[in-house]
Amino acid sequence: xxxxxxxxxxxxxxxxxxxxxxxxSRARLARNLEGFPFVNSASVxxxxxxxxxxxxACNCDDDFTLVWVDLHKLSKVERAMCAERHLIxxxxxxxxxPRGVMVGPELARSIMINEEDHLRIxxxxxxxDLLNAHNDVMAMDQRMEKLVAYAFDEQLGFLTxxxxxxxxxxxxxxxxxxxxxxxxxxxxxxxNACEGMSIAIRGYHGEGSETIADLYQLSNQVTLGYNxxxxxxxxxxxxxxxxxxxERNARMKIIEKYGAKLDxxxxxxxxxxxxxxxxxxxxxxxxxxxxxxxxxxxxxxNLEINTINQLFIDIQNGHLQWRYDGNLSxxxxxxxxxxxxxxxxxx
Amino acid sequence: MxxxxxxxxxxxxxxxxxxxxxTKTVSLCEDHAKEAGIDIGPDGISISxxxxxxxxxxxxxxSTCPDCGMALADYKEKALLGxxxxxxxxKEQLIPVIANLQEKHTQHVGRSPRRASADIDRHIAIxxxxxxxxRAVTQEAYEEAADIRDTLRDLHQKDDDxxx
Ligand SMILES: [Zn+2]
Ligand SMILES: [Zn+2]
Numbered sequence: 001x002x003x004x005x006x007x008x009x010x011x012x013x014x015x016x017x018x019x020x021x022x023x024x025s026r027a028r029l030a031r032n033l034e035g036f037p038f039v040n041s042a043s044v045x046x047x048x049x050x051x052x053x054x055x056x057a058c059n060c061d062d063d064f065t066l067v068w069v070d071l072h073k074l075s076k077v078e079r080a081m082c083a084e085r086h087l088i089x090x091x092x093x094x095x096x097x098p099r100g101v102m103v104g105p106e107l108a109r110s111i112m113i114n115e116e117d118h119l120r121i122x123x124x125x126x127x128x129d130l131l132n133a134h135n136d137v138m139a140m141d142q143r144m145e146k147l148v149a150y151a152f153d154e155q156l157g158f159l160t161x162x163x164x165x166x167x168x169x170x171x172x173x174x175x176x177x178x179x180x181x182x183x184x185x186x187x188x189x190x191x192n193a194c195e196g197m198s199i200a201i202r203g204y205h206g207e208g209s210e211t212i213a214d215l216y217q218l219s220n221q222v223t224l225g226y227n228x229x230x231x232x233x234x235x236x237x238x239x240x241x242x243x244x245x246x247e248r249n250a251r252m253k254i255i256e257k258y259g260a261k262l263d264x265x266x267x268x269x270x271x272x273x274x275x276x277x278x279x280x281x282x283x284x285x286x287x288x289x290x291x292x293x294x295x296x297x298x299x300x301x302n303l304e305i306n307t308i309n310q311l312f313i314d315i316q317n318g319h320l321q322w323r324y325d326g327n328l329s330x331x332x333x334x335x336x337x338x339x340x341x342x343x344x345x346x347x
Numbered sequence: 348m349x350x351x352x353x354x355x356x357x358x359x360x361x362x363x364x365x366x367x368x369x370t371k372t373v374s375l376c377e378d379h380a381k382e383a384g385i386d387i388g389p390d391g392i393s394i395s396x397x398x399x400x401x402x403x404x405x406x407x408x409x410s411t412c413p414d415c416g417m418a419l420a421d422y423k424e425k426a427l428l429g430x431x432x433x434x435x436x437x438k439e440q441l442i443p444v445i446a447n448l449q450e451k452h453t454q455h456v457g458r459s460p461r462r463a464s465a466d467i468d469r470h471i472a473i474x475x476x477x478x479x480x481x482r483a484v485t486q487e488a489y490e491e492a493a494d495i496r497d498t499l500r501d502l503h504q505k506d507d508d509x510x511x
Contacts, residue, residue: 034431035475037415041429116427150460151431156445157455159431163445166434167455198450224445225452 016127020296021244023175023215023309026086027133027232028122029141030160030169034149038161039097039114047098047114053148054113058102060143064109066102071095080318086124088112090205109136111144116161117169119144126309128244130172130236134228157224167224172232174240175204179214179293180250181243190243197239198222204285212282213289213312218243251297266294274345278331279338284315307344314340351376352486355416360385371487378418412436414475473502 016022032038033053036046058068071079071092079093087110088101099114112120121144123136151159157167165171181187194201198221204212218240220231254262269290272283292308294300313319315337321328324336349358351374358374380387411418417429419437428434434441446453476499483492 032431037430038428040425040427041415041417145460152460153431153434153455154459155454156434157457158460159434161427163428163441164448166445167449167452168457222450222452224449225454225456227457229457 016129018128018244019126019305021176021178021247022128022240023177023312024124024126025128025130025133025174025236026122026124026172027130027137028120028171028173029137029228030117030158030165030171031119031121031141031144032151032159032161033118034151036118039116039118040161042097042114044098050118051098051100051113054102054111054119054144056147057111057140057143064139065105066109066111066140067105068100068102070100072098077318077321080316081322084313084316084318089115089120091115109140111140117165128174128236128240130174130232134172134232138228164221165223168226168228168231170223170228170231171219172235173217173219174235176216176218176243176247177214177289177292177296178216178243178247179289180254181247182211182214183254184250186246186250190246193239193242194218197234199235199239213285213292215289215312251293255297262293262297263299265290266299270294270300270345273341276338276341278334279315279341280334281315281317281337284337284341285312288312288315303345307347311341311344314344349374350416350485351379353379354411354418356411356418359387378420410436414478473499476502 033050058066082088083090083093092112092115097114102111109123121137121140123133125133153159158169160166160169181190200219200221202217203210204215220235269287273287288308288311295303295305317333320333320336351358356376359377360375360380363372412429412433414432415429417433419440422428442453476495480492480495
């Protein structure tokens with residue numbers, strides 16, 4: 001396969017805007033082809049025809065390249081890796097209809113073909129950068145539009161399998177690290193503010209997932225009645241700056257008031273990561289989250305925040321299986337995870 | 348898989364009989380079979396026939412999407428629509444659902460697709476007609492089928508003209 005997970009994770013390149021609080025920004029457009037049933041009621045033949053119609057987008061390198069990856073030709077480990085990088089959804093990794101993903105070489109752009117909608121066009125940028133993620137998806141959208149007619153209604157906009165995406169089909173989301181807000185009383189306030197602005201707040205793995213390592217995904221809930229640019233701006237320019245500021249203030253407050261307690265949490269976590277020989281995924285994620293807070297507050301100075309961001313991905317099961325080239329059992333995965341974390345912390 | 352004569356969902360009821368030397372088959376999905384008054388047993392097998400069925404005339408009232416055969420009950424179950432045409436078929440019922448999901452908005456604002464070429468529109472028209480033709484043939488609506496074939500021929504003709 002053309003997909004090389006050694007290429008640096010999109011979350012971890014250089015210094016990024018608001019990188020202390022925001023890991024990454026993602027824009028996504030849902031599109032469907034006119035004249036075809038949606039994927040949930042499409043036949044195998046329909047799905048294949050959709051793939052055929054869209055495939056030429058990969059042989060056109062004017063300003064960016066997309067490579068076609070057939071999900072049926074990927075191993076289970078490779079599919080898991082794609083999902084762990086958020087290039088594809090978990091459902092999509094495990095589905096069995098004809099489906100594929102077009103991937104940019106930098107592993108930040110992707111188009112899922114035959115997910116819930118015929119096209120799920122997305123781009124992930126490090127830090128807070130919905131603007132450029134949006135520019136990416138618009139460029140991809142334009143390329144696809146030359147090949148097919150999109151299902152569209154004058155009143156309801158772009159038609160999607162689920163009416164929660166109808167209209168613009170646009171979903172903007174950011175992955176945020178909010179440990180201080182969670183510890184302090186700020187979180188209740190954040191939930192209320194999200195509700196008032198129709199912003200969804202979810203765990204690390206998206207819909208219905210639990211909170212891991214104080215990582216949260218915030219995204220627009222409404223897709224109809226505003227244009228894409230307004231939806232992006234409401235989140236990125238109006239809503240998030242306050243959240244970021246509140247998180248930063250809460251971190252400062254914790255240092256002032258509970259410095260010893262904070263250091264204890266941070267350094268205990270560092271101790272576990274540097275010394276453990278068996279590391280379950282949940283524990284590793286949780287400790288990484290605490291260490292990340294320590295790094296951002298300069299309690300830990302010999303580690304880069306990017307190393308932590310990268311490890312959030314690299315310690316996932318699929319990535320570990322791929323790296324150690326194996327059919328590792330859960331027990332072996334926990335050992336390899338500990339080895340990898342130690343290595344990265346020592347570097 | 349055989350589909351229902353009145354919609355595109357899987358048929359669970361089949362009846363074949365010969366009258367005046369002509370063999371006719373009726374295939375119905377669960378909902379349409381129930382509506383026709385056929386008793387569906389626990390295994391989905393028909394138990395008795397109604398007089399209407401003997402004459403093979405029956406006008407269904409459960410509305411289904413003409414393109415994909417979805418009924419509104421399917422949406423309530425899956426929370427997903429079957430095809431773009433569903434939005435047209437069930438618009439009246441869907442608008443309140445959408446308003447509820449979308450902060451009361453029911454009018455799209457922003458970009459619309461630029462219809463790239465007439466080729467795409469023709470492609471869609473041909474696809475629609477082909478599926479209509481298939482349905483007409485299975486329902487033995489031969490006059491309708493002949494009309495559809497004529498329209499298809501015209502569309503292909505246009506193809507040739509534009510190639511010149
Ligand atoms: Zn039916
Ligand atoms: Zn439909």
